[in-house]
Amino acid sequence: MNDKEFHITLMGKGGVGKTTVARLLTEWLLAKDRKIAAFDLDPTNPTFARSKALKAKAVEIVDGDEIDPRRFDDFIETLSSLKTDVVVDCGAATFRPLLAYADDLDMFGLLSGFGFTPFIHAIVSGGADLADTLQGYDALASRFGDRAKLVLWFNPHNGPLEIDGKIYDEWPITAKHADVTAGYIFLPKLEPRTGGADLTEMFTRHLTFGEATDPKSPLGLVTRHRLGRIRTTIFEAITTGLDAAKTPEPAQ
Helix, strand or coil: CCCEEEEEEECCCCCCCHHHHHHHHHHHHHHCCCCEEEEECCCCCCCHHHCHHHCCEECCCEECCEECHHHHHHHHHHHHCCCCEEEEECCHHHHHHHHHHHHHHCHHHHHHHCCEEEEEEEEEECHHHHHHHHHHHHHHHHHHCCCCEEEEEEECCCCCCCECCECHHHCHHHHHCHHHEEEEEECCCCCCCCHHHHHHHHHHCCCCHHHHCCCCCCCCHHHHHHHHHHHHHHHHHHHHHHHHHHCCCCCC
16 A cells, blocks of 8 residues: 555635645645645645645646646646645646646556556535536546545535435436545534634635734634634545545455
């Protein structure tokens, strides 16, 4: 079994929480005393790299509107010598070309050869984004479900996660890919004026939970307290989802 983990956030729709997932995942791994190398591949809005505490490095892989294969080759080669876990945040604009590159290279097979267990983190966002993000999940599961551990995150921030009154385990698309979806992570629905506003302020300031809840934080005492409770809820959800994803499949 590979000791290192490679985590990548992928979705073709912008504003659905890819960077939020990358940040939460990185901080959760650090809390588990894992050593992390984090990378931001978003060419238009490298927000992940702005969190100093997470030390994410911005990597330029785009030439004009297209992925530069040589730049991406160089990035993949840098991963070969790493002895840490890796978290990669990708922008929506590179979704389709990155999938084509990864397929052509057999990127996840190559990463497995480097000693990584590869994880793909797909984000399904509620409300008006639901149909588009489910299409992205379908593309990822169809193309790479047998090459990486696929983890599906549900983000209710933009609206309800329902189709005709049915929740995720009743949707045809999730049933279609249930056999290749290794884990499910459910982000909490926060009250917009309290917990939601607190989390937004934390991310706007590019703070981690650890920084935001520290007594020396610029945030108020009540806000720090609420964020501590939110961290507990989110970290428990991540633990549940990733523990399921890491459970070995039964022998056939």
